[in-house]
Amino acid sequence: MSEISRDALERYGRGAFQPATFLERGVAVPFTTPFLLGARIRPTDTRAGLEVVISNPSGGRGYYIVPWAALPEVCSLTLHDRRLWQRLNDQTAITPTLVREVARGVAAEGLAGREAAAAAAQARGKEDAARMRLNFLLLLDLVRRTESAEEARLPPEADTPAGIERRARRAVARTAPTLGVGPDVVAAWLEAIATAFCGVGMPGDRPASRTRGLLARVEAMAGEVEVLAARSHDPAEQHAAALVVDAARLSAACARAAFADLDGLLADTPGLLRAWRAEQGALARRGARPDWLLDGWQIICELWRDAAPTRREGVLWEMALLAPVMPREVEDWLGLAEDWDRPARLRRSVRAKEEWRSGRMLEIVARNERLLARAA
Numbered sequence: 001m002s003e004i005s006r007d008a009l010e011r012y013g014r015g016a017f018q019p020a021t022f023l024e025r026g027v028a029v030p031f032t033t034p035f036l037l038g039a040r041i042r043p044t045d046t047r048a049g050l051e052v053v054i055s056n057p058s059g060g061r062g063y064y065i066v067p068w069a070a071l072p073e074v075c076s077l078t079l080h081d082r083r084l085w086q087r088l089n090d091q092t093a094i095t096p097t098l099v100r101e102v103a104r105g106v107a108a109e110g111l112a113g114r115e116a117a118a119a120a121a122q123a124r125g126k127e128d129a130a131r132m133r134l135n136f137l138l139l140l141d142l143v144r145r146t147e148s149a150e151e152a153r154l155p156p157e158a159d160t161p162a163g164i165e166r167r168a169r170r171a172v173a174r175t176a177p178t179l180g181v182g183p184d185v186v187a188a189w190l191e192a193i194a195t196a197f198c199g200v201g202m203p204g205d206r207p208a209s210r211t212r213g214l215l216a217r218v219e220a221m222a223g224e225v226e227v228l229a230a231r232s233h234d235p236a237e238q239h240a241a242a243l244v245v246d247a248a249r250l251s252a253a254c255a256r257a258a259f260a261d262l263d264g265l266l267a268d269t270p271g272l273l274r275a276w277r278a279e280q281g282a283l284a285r286r287g288a289r290p291d292w293l294l295d296g297w298q299i300i301c302e303l304w305r306d307a308a309p310t311r312r313e314g315v316l317w318e319m320a321l322l323a324p325v326m327p328r329e330v331e332d333w334l335g336l337a338e339d340w341d342r343p344a345r346l347r348r349s350v351r352a353k354e355e356w357r358s359g360r361m362l363e364i365v366a367r368n369e370r371l372l373a374r375a376a
Contacts, residue, residue, distance in 0.1 A: 021329040026053055027099045028296040028324075029088070030375065032112055032368040033081045038299060038322035041068065041094055050094070055321045078365055080111035080372075096291040097199075103372075112369045119373040127198060130209060135194035137202045140164075141269040142171040142190075175270060179277055189276050190269075196284040199291060203263040211290040215255050217301045218294065222248035225304070225319075228312060240316040244300070247323035251293055254326065257334045258289040289333055296324040298375035306370060 019025040026042030029052070040053045050068035066074055071085055084106045091098060106112075107120035143156040147167070156167055169183075172190075176183045201209025208216065222245045229241035265272050265283075275283050300319050307315040330336060 019325060019327045021327050022292040022295075023094070025325060025327050027094055027096050028299065029084065029099055030103045030107075030299065030372050031081045031084070032078045032365050032372060033075060034364040034368065035075045036071075036077075036081065037318075037368060038296065040296070041088060041099065043092070043094060050088070050091070078111075080106060080116075080369075083109065083111055095288065096295045097288065107372060112372050116369055116373040126210070130201060131194045131198040133205070134198050134202060135190055137205065138190050138194065138266075138269045138272070139168040139171065141267070142175060143167045145270055146171040146174045175273065178270070179273060181277070186273065189273055192280070193272060193276055193283075197262070197266065197287045200259070200262055200266070200287055202266055203259070211255070211294060212259065214294050214298060214301070215252060215259075215290070218248050218255075218297045219252050221301050221304050222252070225316065228316075232313065234313075237313050237316060240320040243320045244316060244323055247326075248297070248300075250326055251297060251324065254330050254334060254336060255290050255293045257336060258293055261334065262287060262290075293330070296322065299371055302371040302374045305374070306367060 024042060026040030029036075029039055029041050031037060031039055036052075036054065038055055041050055042053065043049075044051050044067075052066050052068055052071055054064040054066060054074075056063055064074075068085070068089060071077070072082070077085060084103060087102050087106055088099070091102070104120040104123055107116040110117045140156050143164075144152065147156075151167075154163075156164055159167065172186045173183045176186045179186065199210045201212055207213070225241050225248075226245050229238045229245070232238055232241070265275065300322050303315055303319055303322075304312065
């Protein structure tokens with residue numbers, strides 16, 4: 001499990017990693033093998049296969065770019081990771097949603113322990129509940145926007161379940177002619193929108209959606225790291241903390257801009273339905289932006305949370321190595337202008353990652369399984 005083939009690894013060499021697009025950056029895969037923590041899967045340049053981007057464990061510049069099929073040649077995978085590798089091997093459309101669903105399916109098999117299996121089942125249940133909740137809230141908004149003052153004397157949310165259902169059917173029937181489709185199509189569209197946007201959720205709803213909750217954790221973690229750095233007298237530790245905080249705040253600012261863009265859509269169900277009728281694919285991709293922007297921060301936040309207070313300074317180095325690079329594509333998405341190369345410049349002097357060759361491999365695998373369970 002701890003063995004790494006240096007010859008195989010060096011055969012693929014190291015390269016720079018300043019992706020222009022999110023697809024080029026790839027999607028973080030929840031591996032438990034210490035050497036692969038934070039590795040990303042992406043299509044190859046030719047779109048003829050997949051490859052994995054592995055953070056250089058010696059620290060500093062460069063990443064290893066390894067063909068996905070060759071991953072078992074490079075290091076000994078845990079049973080969980082081998083199964084995950086097999087399940088992802090035949091995929092072509094790599095997205096955070098796909099990797100998350102495949103990873104939950106593998107975790108549910110119990111190969112990363114009972115805690116991870118239970119967490120995967122719970123996460124799927126929460127996703128189903130979030131989808132139904134968003135569908136319900138969209139219907140309530142449609143009711144409010146289609147009822148007369150007399151019909152709306154009782155707020156829909158205060159009505160009985162049977163009353164809400166009756167009013168929702170009436171709202172859908174009234175909306176359908178304005179869209180040029182039948183009521184059944186409108187109902188189907190609302191369900192599809194709820195599926196596409198359930199990770200985003202309705203602004204102000206409680207509990208917060210999956211991505212809004214992750215954003216809050218990223219911002220809280222950045223604040224705690226900043227406090228630790230202010231108390232540290234070690235310039236190197238301060239540098240690692242600065243990289244984590246800078247990358248976290250950059251990702252958080254982009255995610256907040258994405259939510260601001262989406263919240264206007266989600267607050268106007270008729271307008272959302274018109275946009276869905278016009279271009280379903282484009283709107284679904286727009287709804288996936290928070291997932292792409294925050295991808296990879298789940299594990300970093302859990303690394304921080306898992307570390308005992310006395311060991312948090314040490315874990316900063318691992319977090320700094322895993323801090324996601326922000327692709328320039330975000331300028332096209334959100335119209336933001338930033339120094340996107342800044343985190344990469346800060347990273348150049350990050351200390352080597354020693355955990356994978358420390359002799360504590362079983363302990364680190366167990367820790368990574370805990371991270372997997374909490375980040376499900």
